[in-house]
Amino acid sequence: MTTSPTPPPSDPAPDRSADAVPGAAEAADVWDVVVVGAGPAGASAAHAAAAAGRRVLLVEKASLPRYKTCGGGLIGPSSGALPPGFRAPLKELVYACTFSMNGRWTRTKRVRGKGEMFGLVNRPEFDAGLVAAAREAGAHVREDATVQRVDEDAHGVRLTLAGGETVHARALVGADGSAGRTSAYVGVVFDQVDLGLESEIPVPPEIADHWRGRVLIDWGPLPGSYAWIFPKDDTLTVGVICARGNGEATRAYLRDFIARQGLAGFRPSVTSGHLTRCRADDSPLSNGRVLVAGDAAGLLEPWTREGISYALRSGRAAGETAALIAAARDDADVKEATEAYRTRIEATLGREMRAGRLMLAAFERRPALFHNAVSHIPKAWSAFEGIVRGRRTLADYVERPAIRKALRFVAR
Numbered sequence: 509m510t511t512s513p514t515p516p517p518s519d520p521a522p523d524r525s526a527d528a529v530p531g532a533a534e535a536a537d538v539w540d541v542v543v544v545g546a547g548p549a550g551a552s553a554a555h556a557a558a559a560a561g562r563r564v565l566l567v568e569k570a571s572l573p574r575y576k577t578c579g580g581g582l583i584g585p586s587s588g589a590l591p592p593g594f595r596a597p598l599k600e601l602v603y604a605c606t607f608s609m610n611g612r613w614t615r616t617k618r619v620r621g622k623g624e625m626f627g628l629v630n631r632p633e634f635d636a637g638l639v640a641a642a643r644e645a646g647a648h649v650r651e652d653a654t655v656q657r658v659d660e661d662a663h664g665v666r667l668t669l670a671g672g673e674t675v676h677a678r679a680l681v682g683a684d685g686s687a688g689r690t691s692a693y694v695g696v697v698f699d700q701v702d703l704g705l706e707s708e709i710p711v712p713p714e715i716a717d718h719w720r721g722r723v724l725i726d727w728g729p730l731p732g733s734y735a736w737i738f739p740k741d742d743t744l745t746v747g748v749i750c751a752r753g754n755g756e757a758t759r760a761y762l763r764d765f766i767a768r769q770g771l772a773g774f775r776p777s778v779t780s781g782h783l784t785r786c787r788a789d790d791s792p793l794s795n796g797r798v799l800v801a802g803d804a805a806g807l808l809e810p811w812t813r814e815g816i817s818y819a820l821r822s823g824r825a826a827g828e829t830a831a832l833i834a835a836a837r838d839d840a841d842v843k844e845a846t847e848a849y850r851t852r853i854e855a856t857l858g859r860e861m862r863a864g865r866l867m868l869a870a871f872e873r874r875p876a877l878f879h880n881a882v883s884h885i886p887k888a889w890s891a892f893e894g895i896v897r898g899r900r901t902l903a904d905y906v907e908r909p910a911i912r913k914a915l916r917f918v919a920r
């Protein structure tokens with residue numbers, strides 16, 4: 509077993525923590541903050557902690573850029589949570605949304621007013637850009653390194669990598685996705701698990717043109733399911749999501765959906781699947797000096813399963829908190845920082861998740877109601893558009909007594 513080396517003297521990132529953190533000079537081989545996982549949550553956390561002047565290591569098991577099963581829909585709250593100055597590499601701007609109910613009752617709605625409703629990115633490129641931004645802020649990045657174990661002692665956190673090497677930190681942010689090691693360490697409790705399936709389908713120019721600036725959302729035949737087509741240049745990202753436990757029916761839904769859209773004759777360049785997990789309302793977000801963010805914390809919107817904005821927002825909050833923990837004088841300081849993180853997440857993302865859960869419960873019972881509302885009632889479409897653009901949150905609507913009462917009634 510070896511111990512993680514101190515960054516070499518030639519390493520360009522400055523050790524800005526030595527003045528700020530008690531004991532840093534004596535224990536130079538201890539990173540102030542280690543972040544596990546280089547998705548949007550991890551890259552944001554590393555950026556925030558490095559921007560706060562800490563010595564940060566971002567550890568990623570894959571070689572970057574890496575593929576991630578994801579529609580790449582970048583809604584307003586995601587764009588609003590990007591690191592300062594970061595420009596997302598948008599592949600498409602969305603101005604119209606076609607809705608259907610399991611292939612029927614198709615209706616297209618267009619945005620009103622100026623600008624796009626949301627943007628679409630390719631995740632490998634987007635995530636690699638966020639990692640580059642974290643690097644520019646001073647974070648060190650280590651690829652092809654899998655964290656296998658997390659422990660804590662009186663001195664801080666110890667990570668064991670595949671191969672036996674150990675890495676030490678004053679604070680750890682776990683952002684290793686929905687089946688990561690760090691969720692288990694923190695004891696995250698998940699109360700909703702969904703299976704997402706996707707195909708990346710390259711198409712000829714005339715088909716790509718047909719989808720330019722427009723997405724399709726199909727409310728599915730299985731409770732709580734839906735499918736989408738998200739165009740990106742010459743490739744369509746086509747996917748479905750549904751509660752876990754309906755594997756064959758979910759695969760059949762994707763097959764039928766692709767066939768119905770006339771895309772069955774094109775060979776996908778990638779087909780993949782991924783489980784998403786939403787946290788229970790009272791699930792922990794930290795254990796000692798270890799915080800979790802993004803999918804690792806089960807933070808994503810239960811109805812749409814939108815998770816990039818949750819990853820960016822919780823990642824930034826976790827990075828800022830980890831920077832405080834790295835400077836903590838004692839356990840009381842650590843506790844105060846982790847409590848503040850919990851309060852911050854509960855007040856923002858926790859509130860939005862509660863609204864999303866109620867929407868999902870009602871949508872599972874009466875999907876046609878949602879389809880008709882968004883397709884035919886101008887106020888409902890305008891609310892949908894405003895939420896996607898980030899002008900209002902789902903919670904702003906769901907917390908209105910009349911709407912909450914109606915949703916509860918439908919969800920019975």
Ligand SMILES: Cc1cc2nc3c(=O)[nH]c(=O)nc-3n(C[C@H](O)[C@H](O)[C@H](O)COP(=O)(O)OP(=O)(O)OC[C@H]3O[C@@H](n4cnc5c(N)ncnc54)[C@H](O)[C@@H]3O)c2cc1C
Nearest residue numbers: 545547548549569579580581655684685704802803815816
């Ligand atoms: C089918 C599907 C479609 C989706 N579409 C959208 C969408 O259009 N818009 C949207 O906002 N959200 C979407 N989501 C959700 C979104 O993809 C996730 O919420 C988001 O990727 C979470 O980011 P993250 O940084 O928390 O985790 P991830 O992006 O999963 O990153 C985790 C990283 O940790 C690394 N890692 C894992 N284990 C280890 C380890 N032991 N050691 C080191 N590194 C490790 C992984 O390699 C990975 O790079 C979709 C999800 C699915 C399944």
